[in-house]
Amino acid sequence: MPRVNLTINEKLKLISDFDSGIPRLDLSKKYRVDRTTVCRIISKREELEMAISIKSPKLKRLNVFKDDFDEKILEFISKSLSQGIPVNNCLIRQYASNLADETRKDFKCSNGWWEKFQKRYDIKYGKLSGESNAVDMEIVKNYRIDVIPKLIATDKQLIFNCDETSFFYKCYPSNSYYKGSIKKHGLRFLKDRITILLSVNLLGNKLEPFFIGKSANPRCFSEQNGNNLLSKIEYASNSNAWMTKELFHRWLTKWHKNLEVERKQIILVMDNFSAHKLDQDDFPLIKFHFLPPNTTSHLQPLDGGIINCLKKRYLTRLFNWILSKITSNEDITTFMKDLKLNKAIIWLIEAWQSIPETMIRNCWTHCGYMNFDSQMDLVNEDDNFEETCARMNNLSPLIVPSSEQLNDMIDAFNETTIISGEHQ
Known part of the structure; x- marks a missing residue:
């Protein structure tokens, strides 16, 4: 059977099918994955449901971080936007570098890290418009x-x-x-x-x-x-x-x-x-x-x-x-x-x-x-x-x-x- 990497959304759909009564063997055929993979996905139900709220549903890997480094960066982005401060690539990477000096000495804020961070948390880049934040x-x-x-x-x-x-x-x-x-x-x-x-x-x-x-x-x-x-x-x-x-x-x-x-x-x-x-x-x-x-x-x-x-x-x-x-x-x-x-x-x-x-x-x-x-x-x-x-x-x-x-x-x-x- 060829290897298939399911996205988080597909894994959650598999769990939903399992809850509706579809046997594991039938799920293995439907999603073209091994039966042991089906069992492993079902066992990670809580982690997947938690991940869908903060990560892109198109991601295929469920990464679990040992510290709150990413959470602090996400909090920085949210707080800046709530204050009406636009945040771009340079500002976020500079904040991440400063934060790494305190928590992750071996961290390198490379282009690759930033691209993966954007994909991991579904970070979009666009124009801020309107005046609602000043109300x-x-x-x-x-x-x-x-x-x-x-x-x-x-x-x-x-x-x-x-x-x-x-x-x-x-x-x-x-x-x-x-x-x-x-x-x-x-x-x-x-x-x-x-x-x-x-x-x-x-x-x-x-x-x-x-x-x-x-x-x-x-x-x-x-x-x-x-x-x-x-x-x-x-x-x-x-x-x-x-x-x-x-x-x-x-x-x-x-x-x-x-x-x-x-x-x-x-x-x-x-x-x-x-x-x-x-x-x-x-x-x-x-x-x-x-x-x-x-x-x-x-x-x-x-x-x-x-x-x-x-x-x-x-x-x-x-x-x-x-x-x-x-x-x-x-x-x-x-x-x-x-x-x-x-x-x-x-x-x-x-x-x-x-x-x-x-x-x-x-x-x-x-x-x-x-x-x-x-x-x-x-x-x-x-x-x-x-x-x-x-x-x-x-x-x-x-x-x-x-x-x-x-x-x-x-x-x-x-x-x-x-x-x-x-x-x-």
């Missing part, structure tokens, strides 16, 4: 206990959240898969940017997005089938494409007039961005409710996944458009310049309209506003995006994004955002 969770907890119940006591269709996001509509990943023999030429970062103001209510209804660009009357708007796009969307402009008090006042004024016709009074939940701080007396039908400072990553539904979903759905449309250009053999620098603002806005409107109400409600629930019976996995909202990425990986050796690069792209959007009140 005082006690404030969040008190807000959810003391404020939210009073806030949602009113009609749920009258509770809205609004927020702005900066959007680089020509943004494209700089990383790519490539063969070693292919020359690698990247794309200069295109800084064409707009700001989008979004608003949703607690039941999942959406208002039309409000776009802010740099040009008062973009030429490309009149090119859309001979019709002026300005007459069909909410659009304003200033030199920086930023939200200002004047533009926010203009947007609220139009909304307030609609509320007068409908005879409704609403509550508007928003962050403490300076442009949001208008005179409440100008809008008697809109009650402003400002979130505590530095808590939007936990308490603002639009930051809880809705904006992220919008950008993912936009990227799906962008990548499908790029696919059509790749098959026409055009240079990427050329056809990315051909992407005009009118096309980007149309894609954004389509992406916004495609977001289901259940997804928006789940984001309110995620932020602690209320619970719904139907739950939804937000990660699976955009299967089309994954399919598009897979198709692009098969088509082009140029700048081809992987699905894992989506979060990096959205981080690029968010890191360059100067719009949010907590960033300004």
Whole structure:
């Protein structure tokens, strides 16, 4: 019988099969290992169950350490991350070397040790994003206990959240898969940017997005089938494409007039961005409710996944458009310049309209506003995006994004955002 090395996961599955009543001889045939190996695996049940919680399930060897050297290194990594301190290869190896001077005199912090340590404990390397680590969770907890119940006591269709996001509509990943023999030429970062103001209510209804660009009357708007796009969307402009008090006042004024016709009074939940701080007396039908400072990553539904979903759905449309250009053999620098603002806005409107109400409600629930019976996995909202990425990986050796690069792209959007009140 050829030698087979089972992973920890496979060993645990073997134990589970044994518990269900499968004889050892049948397990030996099923997993293609000797019967004595089956008995040895079963005898190490407790060690395997303990190992699965701290080690990668793909490992094949169960290493038992004589001291707590590795535990101290893992504790150092966890403590550093909890304090918001990024840890890289050099920092961890330096800490391990200093620790070895005290406990393991013969230890050498080699590249081989570090690679095995990563594999042993399933250590990943990636970009740290978001601001949740800077949030005082006690404030969040008190807000959810003391404020939210009073806030949602009113009609749920009258509770809205609004927020702005900066959007680089020509943004494209700089990383790519490539063969070693292919020359690698990247794309200069295109800084064409707009700001989008979004608003949703607690039941999942959406208002039309409000776009802010740099040009008062973009030429490309009149090119859309001979019709002026300005007459069909909410659009304003200033030199920086930023939200200002004047533009926010203009947007609220139009909304307030609609509320007068409908005879409704609403509550508007928003962050403490300076442009949001208008005179409440100008809008008697809109009650402003400002979130505590530095808590939007936990308490603002639009930051809880809705904006992220919008950008993912936009990227799906962008990548499908790029696919059509790749098959026409055009240079990427050329056809990315051909992407005009009118096309980007149309894609954004389509992406916004495609977001289901259940997804928006789940984001309110995620932020602690209320619970719904139907739950939804937000990660699976955009299967089309994954399919598009897979198709692009098969088509082009140029700048081809992987699905894992989506979060990096959205981080690029968010890191360059100067719009949010907590960033300004």
